[in-house]
Amino acid sequence: xxxxxxxxxxxxxxxxLEFFGEYETVNYANNKYYVVNYKGNEIVIxxxxxxxxxxxxxASTMIQKFACEKLLFSGVAGAVCDSLxxxxxxxxxxxxxxxxxxxAFGHPYGFVPEGAVYEEADVKLIDIAKDVAKEKSINxxxxxxVTGDQFVCDIERKNWIAKTFEASALEMEGASVxxxxxxxxxxxxxxxxxSDAADMDASFSFDEFLKTSAKISADFVLTMVDxxxxxxxx
Ligand code: ADE
Numbered sequence: 658x659x660x661x662x663x664x665x666x667x668x669x670x671x672x673x674l675e676f677f678g679e680y681e682t683v684n685y686a687n688n689k690y691y692v693v694n695y696k697g698n699e700i701v702i703x704x705x706x707x708x709x710x711x712x713x714x715x716a717s718t719m720i721q722k723f724a725c726e727k728l729l730f731s732g733v734a735g736a737v738c739d740s741l742x743x744x745x746x747x748x749x750x751x752x753x754x755x756x757x758x759x760x761a762f763g764h765p766y767g768f769v770p771e772g773a774v775y776e777e778a779d780v781k782l783i784d785i786a787k788d789v790a791k792e793k794s795i796n797x798x799x800x801x802x803v804t805g806d807q808f809v810c811d812i813e814r815k816n817w818i819a820k821t822f823e824a825s826a827l828e829m830e831g832a833s834v835x836x837x838x839x840x841x842x843x844x845x846x847x848x849x850x851x852s853d854a855a856d857m858d859a860s861f862s863f864d865e866f867l868k869t870s871a872k873i874s875a876d877f878v879l880t881m882v883d884x885x886x887x888x889x890x891x
Contacts, residue, residue, distance in 0.1 A: 658889045661725035662878060663715055664704045665830045668868050669732040672875035673702050686718055698886055701725055705830065708806050709754070712830035716837040716845075727782065727885065728838050728845040731878040733863070733870045734802065734826040735809055735855030737819045741798065742851060743866050744873055747825055748786050749802035749847040751775040752832040755818045756805035766821050767803075774822075775801070776835035779844035785884050786846065786877075793880065800825025802847060804832035810859035818855075827855055846881075850874040 664670040670691075674680065680691040680702070691702040701723045705715035719725045734747065741747060753767040753775050760766055767774040783799065790797035803824040809815055818824055831847040838845035850870035853862035 658727070658886060659699045659701065659723065659725045660882070660885065661716070661719035661723065661728040662700060662702050663712070663719065663728065663730050663834070664732045664871070665707050665712060666732070666867070666871070667704055669871045669875065670702050670704045672872045673731070673879065676879055677702075685722060686714060688715060688718070690718070690723065692723075695882070696886060700882070708829050709804060709833035713833045713837050716834045717841070720838070720841045720843050726843065728834065728843055729782070729878050729881070730831060730834055730845070730847045731871075731874040732828065732830070732849055733852035733867055733874065734828040734849035735853045735859055736851045737803075737815060737824045737827055737855060738800070741826060743853070743862065744870055745798060745851045746795065746873060746877055747798045747800055747802065747849050747851065748783055749778050749831055749835075750783065750799050751777045751801055752835040752847060753801065753803050753822050754805060754832045755803040755822055755824070755827065756807060772836075776832060776839050778835065778846055781888070782844055782846035782885070785881055785888065786848070789877070789880050789884060795877065797877075798825065802831045802849060803827045804829060808860070809855040810857060812856050815855040826851065848874050848878055
């Protein structure tokens with residue numbers, strides 16, 4: 658099997674590279690792709706750089722150039738709902754672009770013609786994550802994750818996003834990866850650990866917790882890899 662694991666920032670994939678230890682580095686399209694051989698499977702790891710455009714390029718490359726058959730995203734997010742605290746893990750059931758706006762033409766926020774407001778994540782991968790969480794007694798939450806090309810550090814914007822999309826968390830890549838994977842028929846899974854509350858303190862909290870939260874997310878994804886491979890070989 659060929660599996661893609663991506664993040665947006667170096668900190669989000671460093672724990673993965675450390676875990677696997679040995680990898681081949683492929684330079685392509687202004688980015689680096691780290692190819693690991695793991696138990697007879699190929700795992701392609703990359704960080705995309707921040708934002709919807711960069712993450713689209715990376716997800717598309719992993720699928721179209723490296724032929725990855727499933728894609729896992731690991732990283733950090735800002736909490737939208739009050740029950741999510743720094744370090745908590747949230748898996749996306751579905752994703753939307755909160756900054757996609759042609760409401761001037763009467764369309765709902767996040768919608769463009771021939772698209773959909775929400776992109777659904779793969780249910781089988783979410784079930785595997787829930788099994789792992791249960792086995793390891795990890796409190797894994799699920800919910801809607803929304804994406805935009807902006808670091809949200811404003812309570813009014815956050816409240817608008819919460820109300821408009823019923824979102825649990827927000828970040829800057831998930832929904833674009835989701836659109837890419839669904840267009841190319843590749844099952845995907847988006848996991849985030851909370852780094853901040855998308856409020857006026859968000860940039861300080863993000864700087865303080867980026868590394869620790871990124872590792873919480875990466876460690877969880879690593880525990881899923883064997884299960885995904887086993888399910889594939891059944
Ligand atoms: N990723 C982590 N925290 C974020 C925030 N507050 N806004 C956008 N992306 C984020």
